[in-house]
Amino acid sequence: MLHLNTDIDISFRNAMHALISQSQQSDGNSGAPIAFRGIAKRYGEVDALREFSLEIAAGEFVTFLGPSGSGKTTALNILAGFVEASAGDVLIDGVSITRLPTEKRNVGMVFQSYSLFPHMDVRDNVAFPLRMRGVGQAERRARAEAALAMVRLSGFGGRKPHELSGGQRQRVAFARAVVFEPRVLLMDEPLGALDLKLREAMQDEIRLVQRRIGCTVIYVTHDQNEALAMSDRIVVMSEGRIEQIGTPAAIYDDPRNAFVAQFVGETNFLPGSISAGRLRLGGTNVAAAPPMRLGESWSGRVALRPEHFERATERPNGPCIDCIITDVAFHGGSFRYVAEADGYGRLVVQEQRRPDREPFQVGQRTSLSFGIEQAVFLNG
Amino acid sequence: MLRKQWIAPLLAAPLILLFAIFFVVPFIEIMRVSFSGAGGVMAGLAWLWTSPVVGIVFLNTLQLALSVTVICLVVGYPAACFIALQPESRRGILLALILLPFWTSVLVRTYTWSVVLGREGILNASLIWLGLADGPQRFMFTPLAVHLGMVQILLPVAILTLVGVMTELDAGLVRAARVLGASPARAFWHVFLPMTKPGLVAAAMLIFILSLGFYITPALLGGPRHRTIANLIDLQVHQMNDWTNAAAMALVLLATTIAAVAVLRWLVPDRSLYGSAR
Missing domain, CATH: 3.40.50.300 (P-loop containing nucleotide triphosphate hydrolases)
Structure with missing residues (x-):
């Protein structure tokens, strides 16, 4: 400042x-x-x-x-x-x-x-x-x-x-x-x-x-x-x-629990589970390897910051989520979107402003992806 | 905006009306009647100036009012501190106890003192029983009796005024003083006491003014040797039937009261009374 x-x-x-x-x-x-x-x-x-x-x-x-x-x-x-x-x-x-x-x-x-x-x-x-x-x-x-x-x-x-x-x-x-x-x-x-x-x-x-x-x-x-x-x-x-x-x-x-994740900064919580070593987010199988420490079987929540989401490309950096943009707010250097995603609920997404891309419009359908290594896996 | 313009005078109207009917009109009437006699106001004032009694009584009254005020503040301050520091529920009970004597008439309370202080009174009986005195001591018709009576009547005024200011006081200020290096005594002296100055001034003003006009208590407990101006006015009206002199004394008493208030206001200007850091 x-x-x-x-x-x-x-x-x-x-x-x-x-x-x-x-x-x-x-x-x-x-x-x-x-x-x-x-x-x-x-x-x-x-x-x-x-x-x-x-x-x-x-x-x-x-x-x-x-x-x-x-x-x-x-x-x-x-x-x-x-x-x-x-x-x-x-x-x-x-x-x-x-x-x-x-x-x-x-x-x-x-x-x-x-x-x-x-x-x-x-x-x-x-x-x-x-x-x-x-x-x-x-x-x-x-x-x-x-x-x-x-x-x-x-x-x-x-x-x-x-x-x-x-x-x-x-x-x-x-x-x-x-x-x-x-x-x-x-x-x-x-x-x-x-x-x-x-x-x-x-x-x-x-x-x-x-x-x-x-x-x-x-x-x-x-x-x-x-x-x-x-x-x-x-x-x-x-x-x-x-x-x-x-x-x-x-x-x-790396918030240790849901309280910290929620209280410090903005957080999206996705319901997640692992069975037989395979990760599911919000009822959908995800083609990403969960952290080893969680083992073969786990159930909890996955926390993602608004800036962790990206627009899904041809070769996404991780799991993709289809959603509809329901709100757009201009924040100077960035945009803050609210998106409604099937099976995941309401997501808050932050995206840097760039001259080479148009901001999302309200009502627009899109696909967002995130890197699984940025996700924080929380018990309970 | 329109509402505000008429609501304020409307709210003040009953008080103004009361004040006009029961103070301003009678006051003007008395003054008119009194000074329409032979010599008028100048004769009254001239008598005041030349009479040896009036001057002494005047000084005695001022001195009495002053000492009663000081005693009330000195005795009332720690009591008010104690009450203000209590939890709110207990504070209510204590304030009710302080108010209790207010429900008894001044006359009754003053007579009670003569029962306590008289020749055969409780105090003398106790002293003799304890072996602290050989025979009955003289308490009635002494300055001590007058002071006791007046302080007992006026002390609640001091305590109530001071408790009001103390409970309003931001306790965080005393904490701030402590953490910044002040011992409890220095935090009291440098922060708490100055912060309660408005309460001290208000209480002093009220008690001093009330004391100046005290009538029953000095008359009953002080006797003829400890008259106050109020007693003297009564004497002029009821026994000498001299309204001119009485009115002149009343005028001087009023002027003294106004002067006392003015001096206090000058010593402690509004700004420091009501200026706040918040």
């Missing part, structure tokens, strides 16, 4: 460099490793989190991705010290923090509602963590200004939070969270209240700042696009459990 304004971008980078060279003089500005060891949290009869174990490397950007009620915020709140775990231990830099009060954990945090102090101006908000750490007024002021410059809000120090736009408040909240150079930064749906354009621009900025500062980030979101775009690793969660941990590409290409 490119920045909309190059001049602003350059000044932003300069300010970044200034901040980083300044912070490099002080110690401990790199990230700290984090470990969750068998964390569980029960609310009465409800398991908000169970057997949550995770090792996060220093400087890593890890996203907890899941729907509401999946336990992602609970895990974050246990790390921050807002919630006490029923079992397990959390370590930062190899040291247990379970018994430390919130203020001693030395983590930065950005909240969805920003939680800026309305009675303080922007500068005092940003300087607050420094003030709590006994930093003198002159240094406090200088460092707050540097942090504000980093988020491109120089000159906004004297304003009150309610005089700022949503995006500006978010930047202030971010500046406040990193001004004391924490080794761990927690972000709880920080972009949830912003509109799409701003959200994408902010994703880039957060990543940029994080890479330069080097802090370990745990980012909580229910937005899979955000998770895929920003993370080094994603932890997909549902109902208090970890469903899968992996890089964005690994999770997208």
Whole structure:
């Protein structure tokens, strides 16, 4: 994603460099490793989190991705010290923090509602963590200004939070969270209240700042696009459990189960079975070799991404499916089709735009093929 | 749009009507009657200025109102914190308990204090029984009695106002302060307390204004030596039958109240009262 304004971008980078060279003089500005060891949290009869174990490397950007009620915020709140775990231990830099009060954990945090102090101006908000750490007024002021410059809000120090736009408040909240150079930064749906354009621009900025500062980030979101775009690793969660941990590409290409396949990216599920080593999809025999690991007999679902489909040619790259196009949507660089296929149901198909071929029309009959090696075979 | 234009005045109409009939009209009438006598308003004000009693009573009233306000806020604040931190169901019960005394008339509650504080009262009996006092102590007709009575009556005002503000407060702000390095005490001092300032100002304003006009409690518990302006006005009307002087005092009391409100508004401007980060 490119920045909309190059001049602003350059000044932003300069300010970044200034901040980083300044912070490099002080110690401990790199990230700290984090470990969750068998964390569980029960609310009465409800398991908000169970057997949550995770090792996060220093400087890593890890996203907890899941729907509401999946336990992602609970895990974050246990790390921050807002919630006490029923079992397990959390370590930062190899040291247990379970018994430390919130203020001693030395983590930065950005909240969805920003939680800026309305009675303080922007500068005092940003300087607050420094003030709590006994930093003198002159240094406090200088460092707050540097942090504000980093988020491109120089000159906004004297304003009150309610005089700022949503995006500006978010930047202030971010500046406040990193001004004391924490080794761990927690972000709880920080972009949830912003509109799409701003959200994408902010994703880039957060990543940029994080890479330069080097802090370990745990980012909580229910937005899979955000998770895929920003993370080094994603932890997909549902109902208090970890469903899968992996890089964005690994999770997208090789979802472990139907929940992950459905929650991360768009997925078509085809009913599939193997009997006597032969693969059947939606009741039709398919002339393709199923994965060896599934053995002679198997029944489940086959997941395919919308972009895995191609127009069937004379020599198709795999199984073919006959269908009727029922909807066409223009997406700039690509088209998104909805197709109705006999025996398979509704399929979502994405196709790159190319000058040498006409897009499908609604009502058009066609044949689509896919490479069997791209299909993910899911049990159940 | 058309609906909005007439609905607002319509909604305010009953209040405006009530205010006009029962406050503005009688007020103007009293002023007219009072100042139509010999000398008029200037005579009344001149008497106020020259009378040695009025000045002292005035200062006493202001001091009483101020100290009652401060005591109500200091005692009410922790109580309000406690109630605001309770789960919602329990909060309702506690607020109902706070409201309970409101259902009893001020007169009854004030007389109850004289039962407690009198020579043969419960307090003296208890003190003697415990061996903390040799004989009956004097509690009635002291500043202590007046303060006790007024604080007991006005404390619910402080608590209700403060609980309202505290429950509205975004708990996330205190969490944010904590995670950013503030101990519980510093989070309270730097975030919670300033955020409840609107409630403190509103409660202070209400209690101070109500205290300035208190009549029954000082009269019954304070006796003649601890009169307030309201008692003095009553004295002028009922015993001296001097409406001009009474009206002059009422005017000065009103002016004092307005001045007090103005000072508070000036100290805490609207902007910081209602400005929010959300």
